[in-house]
Amino acid sequence: MLRIEGLSRPFGGVYAVRNVSVDVADGELRGIIGPNGAGKSTLFNLISGHLRPTQGRITLRSERIEGLSAHERARRGIAIVFQGARIFRGMTVRENVMVGAHARTRHGFLDAALRTPLHKREEREIRQSTDAALERVGLADWADRYAEALPLGQQRTMQVARALCGEPALLLLDEPASGLRARERHELARLIEGLRGGGLTIMLIEHDVQFVSNLADRLTVLNLGEILAEGAPEEIRRNDDVITAYLGREPAP
Numbered sequence: 108m109l110r111i112e113g114l115s116r117p118f119g120g121v122y123a124v125r126n127v128s129v130d131v132a133d134g135e136l137r138g139i140i141g142p143n144g145a146g147k148s149t150l151f152n153l154i155s156g157h158l159r160p161t162q163g164r165i166t167l168r169s170e171r172i173e174g175l176s177a178h179e180r181a182r183r184g185i186a187i188v189f190q191g192a193r194i195f196r197g198m199t200v201r202e203n204v205m206v207g208a209h210a211r212t213r214h215g216f217l218d219a220a221l222r223t224p225l226h227k228r229e230e231r232e233i234r235q236s237t238d239a240a241l242e243r244v245g246l247a248d249w250a251d252r253y254a255e256a257l258p259l260g261q262q263r264t265m266q267v268a269r270a271l272c273g274e275p276a277l278l279l280l281d282e283p284a285s286g287l288r289a290r291e292r293h294e295l296a297r298l299i300e301g302l303r304g305g306g307l308t309i310m311l312i313e314h315d316v317q318f319v320s321n322l323a324d325r326l327t328v329l330n331l332g333e334i335l336a337e338g339a340p341e342e343i344r345r346n347d348d349v350i351t352a353y354l355g356r357e358p359a360p
């Protein structure tokens with residue numbers, strides 16, 4: 108599904124991501140872990156096109172995409188839920204999700220202003236994909252509520268629905284569980300499992316190693332912008348380098 112080769116991106120002379128190579132199989136759930144500032148979000152932004160790499164290649168289903176805009180990558184099936192993604196207050200859940208669907212349409216401002224046939228058809232399609240996404244995440248009954256009235260767990264679910272609108276092939280989730288209570292985390296985990304069960308390829312950044320280990324097929328560990336380790340969750344949890352980098356202490360003898 109996704110092949111990343113030798114990807115680098117510095118900020119002011121310091122590499123946020125350095126020579127990173129990752130292969131994600133079709134239908135895989137890949138966990139990305141690593142300490143604060145390790146480069147996890149930067150890696151996602153490089154994949155989604157919100158940042159450009161200075162070196163390296165990104166191939167999505169055998170097509171090179173590292174030169175494409177974020178919009179073009181979204182249309183090729185990459186969706187991202189940003190770390191700390193904000194909701195639009197004063198808008199309903201459906202409207203919040205529709206904003207995501209709009210991100211992938213073809214029409215421009217003039218089409219919308221003039222209400223051209225293309226615009227009207229796309230509006231109808233957006234409404235349908237929005238309702239389908241809300242149904243898929245179990246939020247259909249909440250569609251007409253104000254987004255800020257939802258508990259935090261369901262606000263996160265709403266962000267996932269927004270990302271699902273364009274029927275993505277690859278979903279990037281940047282710490283979707285952060286700040287959630289145990290029960291909300293559990294529900295989010297079930298949602299992610301369900302999406303994965305439906306064939307979606309998912310990359311999940313998560314600080315809680317236990318949480319991501321229960322979900323992921325494989326884990327990639329980043330540290331200081333580089334890959335420190337990669338493997339099945341049980342291998343990673345036994346890896347001394349990971350324990351040292353992640354917990355900031357020496358592994359037990």
Ligand SMILES: Nc1ncnc2c1ncn2[C@@H]1O[C@H](COP(=O)(O)OP(=O)(O)OP(=O)(O)O)[C@@H](O)[C@H]1O
Pocket residue numbers: 118122123141142143144145146147148149150190
């Ligand atoms: N737009 C930017 N401009 C300058 N430096 C940046 C920018 N974005 C990220 N960085 C730096 O790149 C490094 C990696 O940041 P990144 O946000 O990717 O880490 P992260 O692994 O997602 O951390 P966290 O777990 O805190 O979310 C950090 O040192 C950060 O300060």
Ligand SMILES: [Mg+2]
Pocket residue numbers: 147148149190281
């Ligand atoms: Mg981050």
